Amino acid sequence: MDTNTAFLASPKENIDHRSLDAEACVALAQATSADIARLEAIRFRAIAQLARHRDGASSVVQEVAFALSVMDSHAGALVSTAKALTTRLPRTLDLMDRGLLAGAGAMKVAAATAWLSDDNARTADAVLEDRLVGRNTTQIRRAANYAATTIDREGASRRAERNRAGRRLRLRHGDTGVASIEVEDGPVEKVTAAYARIDREARALKAGGETRTLDQLRADVALDLLLGGQGGSRERSEVFLYMDLTTYLGLNEDPAELAGHGHIPAPLAREIATGANTVLRRIITDPLSGQVLDLGRERYRPTAGLDEFVRVRDRECRRPGCHRVAQACDLDHSVPWHFGGHTDVADLAAFCRRDHRLKDEPGWTYTLDPDGTLTITTPTGQSYDSKPPPLHEPRPATSPDDEPPSF
Structure with a gap:
């Protein structure tokens, strides 16, 4: 047995890939992909079983997003695919068990057949069994869409109407x-x-x-x-750019942060900050932690000021992994009002509408510590922390006069 074929009979982690020729490298990649497909099938079964344990609660998606460190949209696709594979698409799941279909392809099949009845989905599953192996995800999506459409032609027409309504x-x-x-x-x-x-x-x-x-x-x-250009009237929209004063003045090149987007280089931040009609707001930060202490303005209505302070402090939805800008979020009590929560900065946090609703699902617990750390405990007992990122790196203690404000 030569070097280029011996690896197939050996544990792949022990293979010296540097000794393989091009053909053997391709074969190794294919064999490894088959193993990954089998493992993905196991993961789908675990996710489906979790959903059954939780009686299909919608918050399963958020729990999967936390556990696998993926975006909610991807977690939702994983959950829906897991349910379909273990109930309506057994032949597609079998292809994964045999290492012949990757998880990405299975997700295309599940999405394309999601609108079918259980019986029609199983019919499509049987039709597709011989049409998926060796196809890329675009080919799989098209094959699955064609199968679903031909199996339920009237339903396909209704689906087109629903799709257009979901714009x-x-x-x-x-x-x-x-x-x-x-x-x-x-x-x-x-x-x-x-x-x-x-x-x-x-x-x-x-x-x-x-x-x-x-x-x-x-x-x-x-x-x-x-934006109303090309001869139309322009509407002003607010975006929130967080940058240190010394960065704004060009004295350092620390990255700034654009709320909802993330960090951007200092030169780009200065270009945005010095644009026409830009308004600068002074934010006082704690030099030791970098957290927001106050907004610099002369007067404001207390309720409006509290609302704005919390949004500026949090920047984004406080659930880990959600990046909806705080200005588009709800403010909610970490301790519910009817359980003794207070309407103040120590108890309020920004949550997007979906995560606001998630907070009230059975088994979910939210705790806000005095330092701003939010701890979320899921129904399965897993805990995840969220804390507003500092506006700048914490610095050694200095006198107040030495600490420049951030914008």
Whole structure:
């Protein structure tokens, strides 16, 4: 047995990959992918069993998100796929057990057949059994959609109507300094017409001697139109940029933070902060912890001031892993009002509407410590901590006069 085939009979962790030729490397990658698929099948079964233990409670999604350190949207897809594989799609799950289908492909099948009845889903599962192996996720999605549509043609028509009714706008934060706005499930005729208009205006600008690329022009035209530009009236919108005064003055290059997005480089932060119509607000921080102590302003209504202080302090939804900006969140008591909670900064925290509701689910416990640390305990007894990040790195104790305020 030569080196290039011996590895198949050996534990993969003991293989010296440097001794393999190109063909053996491909074979090793394939064999490892098969093992991963089998392990993913085990994970799906565990998630499905958790859902059964909890009688299908909606908060199972949040618990999976915590436990696996994934976004809620992905956790929701994992839970729904786990339920489908263990009830309606046994042949698809069997392909995973045999190492022939990865978890990503199984999730495409589950999503494409989610709207079918149990009987129709099992029929689609049987039809797809011989059409999934060796296909990439796009091919799997198309095959599964076709199978589902042909099995229930009337249902497919109703689904198209529901899909169009479920249109929404989504904000996606990307790498440093960039984000995306996406119209999800918009009517195809309107989306196509909107793109044609954007493309037409971008090409007109390009013909006029613009140095920006067509892709850049399309993006800029779309944003200008959304903000009321291109001859329309502009609406002002607030974004919250957290940066140290010394960074603002160019005395250091510490990253700043854009609420809901994350950290951005100091030069970009200064560019944003010095833009037209920018308003600076003074925030007093504790030099030892970097936490917000006060907002610098002359007067305000107490209720409005408390609301704004908590939102500025928290920056985002306080549930770990949720990045909805605090200005779009609810303020809620960590200790419910009817159990003795107080409406003050020591008891209030920002939660998005979904996580606000999660807090009231049976078995979920929220505790807010004096230092601002929020501890969330799930129904299975797992605990997760959340604390507003400091506006700057904690510094050695200094006199108040030596501590510059943050903006």
